[in-house]
Amino acid sequence: MRVIKKSIAAILCAAMVVTLAPYGSADAAKKPKLKKKASVEVGKTVTVKVKNAKKKAKVTWKISKKSIARITKKVSKGKKASAVIEGVKEGKAKVTAVYKLGKTKKKHIIYIILQQNLVIHGIGEKILKFIENLAKQNG
Secondary structure (H helix, E strand, O other), X not given: OXXXXXXXXXXXXXXXXXXXXXXXXXXXXXXXXXXOEEEEEEOOEEEXXXXXXXXXXXXXXXXXXXXXXXXXXXXXXXXXXEEEEEEOOOEEEEEEEEEEEOOEEEEEEEEEEEEOOHHHHHHXXXXXXXXXXXXXXXX
């Protein structure tokens, strides 16, 4: 009886020790990410990067409306996967990045909003109207 109790106690102690031992790594691998939205002025550029990309991954870049925005520079391999997008005219465009690693394929989409240059188009017009009004008042 005493031997049975000791062996049960030893088995329970071993089970508790085994459950305390770490199994694999506690940190899960981070998934690749891409911003959801970006805005850029017409004539300017914005860089879009894939975060947490693996070294052996490949990224292909596509744009929905080439008349509104265009991709001027692409880096498609590894951790530095990115694209430089230039605004052509005002509107909205969708940039698609297809992330491939081995047999897995993941599609990421970012929406680009293009606006006119705010300094020239918005504030500049107000200043011109103000000057015209002053000129009319002074005769």
